[in-house]
Amino acid sequence: MTTLTHLDSAGAAHMVDVSDKQVTAREAVAEGRISMSREAATAIRSGAAVKGDVLAVARIAGIMAAKRTSDLIPLCHPLPLTRVAIDLSADDTGVTATATARTDGKTGVEMEALTAVSITLLTIYDMGKAIDKAMTIDGIRLITKTGGKSGDYRA
Numbered sequence: 001m002t003t004l005t006h007l008d009s010a011g012a013a014h015m016v017d018v019s020d021k022q023v024t025a026r027e028a029v030a031e032g033r034i035s036m037s038r039e040a041a042t043a044i045r046s047g048a049a050v051k052g053d054v055l056a057v058a059r060i061a062g063i064m065a066a067k068r069t070s071d072l073i074p075l076c077h078p079l080p081l082t083r084v085a086i087d088l089s090a091d092d093t094g095v096t097a098t099a100t101a102r103t104d105g106k107t108g109v110e111m112e113a114l115t116a117v118s119i120t121l122l123t124i125y126d127m128g129k130a131i132d133k134a135m136t137i138d139g140i141r142l143i144t145k146t147g148g149k150s151g152d153y154r155a
Contacts, residue, residue, distance in 0.1 A: 026147030
């Protein structure tokens with residue numbers, strides 16, 4: 001059985017000691033989707049939303065969120081990110097967000113990619129809720145991860 005690395009032998013939460021790990025190139029890609037009415041999707045795609053360019057603001061929010069992940073997730077290590085990219089694909093029923101995070105470090109960037117996607121989608125919701133309060137966010141997941149002792153992962 002695999003043990004949880006964020007719990008010590010007494011079951012208390014702690015930050016994992018990564019001081020003995022090797023620095024390696026690491027990358028993680030996460031995705032998620034926000035579904036919405038055709039009216040909201042059209043306004044967001046065309047840049048006609050009352051609050052402005054929703055996709056541009058959401059992209060910046062996702063990048064900023066990745067950089068602040070250790071401030072949001074209590075036991076995450078602060079990482080020197082070398083790249084954060086947010087790709088947005090809008091269609092008639094919503095927006096799919098894909099976040100890529102990279103670092104050269106001792107621990108992975110999965111949480112940074114997942115945080116970036118989450119905040120990107122929440123920003124789209126915030127900026128579009130005047131048109132459609134029933135939007136739904138789902139499917140947030142890790143797609144790939146490379147680097148580190150545990151090796152590569154593909155969903």
